[in-house]
Amino acid sequence: MTRLLRSALVIARRDFAATVLSKAFIFFLLGPVFPLLLGGVFGGIGAQVASQTEQPVVAVISSQTDFQRYSASRDRLANALHDDSIVRLVHYDPAADVASQQKQLLTSRKPPIRAVLTGGLANPHLTGSVGEDNAVAQLELILTDARNPASQATDISVTDTKTATGAAAKDQAFTGQIGQMLLFFLTILLSGMVMSQLIEEKSNKIIEVIAAAVPIDALFIGKLFAMLAASIVGIVVWISAGALLIQMISSGGVRSLPAPAVGWPGFLALGVAYFAMYYLLLGAAFLTIGAQASTAREVQTLSMPVTFAQVLIFGFAATTVGRPDSAEAIAATIFPLSSPMAMLARAAQEPAWWPHIAAIVWQGIWVAVILRIGSRLFRKTVLKSGPRAKWWKLRRA
Structure with missing residues (x-):
C-alpha cells in the first residue's frame, strides 16, 4: 500500500508539473475567456433582435x-x-x-x-x-x-427589510442553479484532459515504459489526481479573476450577488470539495474509456454516451433546485453521479452542515469503489496499445 501511494504521488507530481508548468497552460487558463466573450456578444445581439421583433x-x-x-x-x-x-x-x-x-x-x-x-x-x-x-x-x-386621467396612483410607504423569506429563497435558489451549472460544465470540460494525455502517451509508447517502473494502479490514481490538482489551480485562478471583475464593475462587489444559505466562504469551500468528488467520479470513467481506446476517434466514440448520460443526470439534479427536501432531491443526493450537484444546490438553500458531511463521506465511498473498478479495467487494457489482432487470426491460432 505504501509503495502504491508513493508511486501514485510520483506520477501525480510528474503529470502536474508537466501540465501546470507548460506554456500551453497559460492558453488553457485563457480558454474560458473566448466563449464568455462570444456568448456575451451574441447574447446581447440576440436579446436586442428579440426585443425589436417581439414588442x-x-x-x-x-x-x-x-x-x-x-x-x-x-x-x-x-x-x-x-x-x-x-x-x-x-x-x-x-x-x-x-x-x-x-x-x-x-x-x-x-x-x-x-x-x-x-x-x-x-x-x-x-x-x-x-x-x-x-x-x-x-x-x-x-x-x-x-x-380616467384624473385618477392618480396611490403612493405606498415602503420599508425595505432585505430579510424576507420569500425573496431570500428565490435568490438562494438562483445561486444554487448557477453553482450547479458551473460545476457541471467545468467538470465536463476539465475531465477530458486525462483522456487526451493518456492517448498521447499510449501512441508514443511512453506509458509502457512508466508501467514497467510503477504499478498500474498507481499510474491510474496518479494521473487522475494530477489532473484534479491542475483543474483546481485553473478554477482558483478563474474564481479570483471573476470576483475581481465583479468587484470592479459592480458597486456592491461580490456582496451584491445573492448570498447562499451557508455563506460565501462555506459555499466556495463546498464547491471545491464537490468539484473534487465529481471530477474523481467522472474522471475515473473517462480515464477508463481512454485506456480502452487507441485513437482520438475511438475516444470520441466511446465518451459520447457518457457525456450524454451526464447531461441527463444534470437535468435530473437541476429539478431539485427550489425543492431540497423533495423525493427527487433525496434520490439525486443518493445517486453518486448527481450527488455533488444536488448537494451544492442544497448548500445555497439550506444552512445546515451535517447533510454535507454525510454526503461527502458517501461520495468518498463511491470514489474509492469507482477508482478500484477503474484501476482494474485500466490494468487490463492500458498495455494493449499496439495493433489489434484480427478475430479470425485469433481463432486460427
Missing part, C-alpha cells in the same frame, strides 16, 4: 388629443412593468378613407405594425394579428386609464 407595434388612428392620453397611460404602465414587454404605440392622423389607411398600415414593414386601433377613446376597435400575445389586455388597461 408589438400598434398604430393608433386618432386625434392628437386622444393619442396623448393613450401615450401617457402607456408610459405609466411601462414604468410599472418592463418597457420591452409593453406594446409600442405609433400615431397616425385619420385619413379621408380610414379603411384604406388601415389596410395600408397593416402591410407596412417600417415599422412592422401588428394591429391598428381606430375609433378613438369613445368607440375603440382593434384590427390585426393579436391573438397570440397579451397586446389586447395591455390595450384594455391603457384604454381604461386613458378614459
Whole structure:
C-alpha cells in the first residue's frame, strides 16, 4: 500500500508539473475567456433582435388629443412593468378613407405594425394579428386609464427589510442553479484532459515504459489526481479573476450577488470539495474509456454516451433546485453521479452542515469503489496499445 501511494504521488507530481508548468497552460487558463466573450456578444445581439421583433407595434388612428392620453397611460404602465414587454404605440392622423389607411398600415414593414386601433377613446376597435400575445389586455388597461386621467396612483410607504423569506429563497435558489451549472460544465470540460494525455502517451509508447517502473494502479490514481490538482489551480485562478471583475464593475462587489444559505466562504469551500468528488467520479470513467481506446476517434466514440448520460443526470439534479427536501432531491443526493450537484444546490438553500458531511463521506465511498473498478479495467487494457489482432487470426491460432 505504501509503495502504491508513493508511486501514485510520483506520477501525480510528474503529470502536474508537466501540465501546470507548460506554456500551453497559460492558453488553457485563457480558454474560458473566448466563449464568455462570444456568448456575451451574441447574447446581447440576440436579446436586442428579440426585443425589436417581439414588442408589438400598434398604430393608433386618432386625434392628437386622444393619442396623448393613450401615450401617457402607456408610459405609466411601462414604468410599472418592463418597457420591452409593453406594446409600442405609433400615431397616425385619420385619413379621408380610414379603411384604406388601415389596410395600408397593416402591410407596412417600417415599422412592422401588428394591429391598428381606430375609433378613438369613445368607440375603440382593434384590427390585426393579436391573438397570440397579451397586446389586447395591455390595450384594455391603457384604454381604461386613458378614459380616467384624473385618477392618480396611490403612493405606498415602503420599508425595505432585505430579510424576507420569500425573496431570500428565490435568490438562494438562483445561486444554487448557477453553482450547479458551473460545476457541471467545468467538470465536463476539465475531465477530458486525462483522456487526451493518456492517448498521447499510449501512441508514443511512453506509458509502457512508466508501467514497467510503477504499478498500474498507481499510474491510474496518479494521473487522475494530477489532473484534479491542475483543474483546481485553473478554477482558483478563474474564481479570483471573476470576483475581481465583479468587484470592479459592480458597486456592491461580490456582496451584491445573492448570498447562499451557508455563506460565501462555506459555499466556495463546498464547491471545491464537490468539484473534487465529481471530477474523481467522472474522471475515473473517462480515464477508463481512454485506456480502452487507441485513437482520438475511438475516444470520441466511446465518451459520447457518457457525456450524454451526464447531461441527463444534470437535468435530473437541476429539478431539485427550489425543492431540497423533495423525493427527487433525496434520490439525486443518493445517486453518486448527481450527488455533488444536488448537494451544492442544497448548500445555497439550506444552512445546515451535517447533510454535507454525510454526503461527502458517501461520495468518498463511491470514489474509492469507482477508482478500484477503474484501476482494474485500466490494468487490463492500458498495455494493449499496439495493433489489434484480427478475430479470425485469433481463432486460427
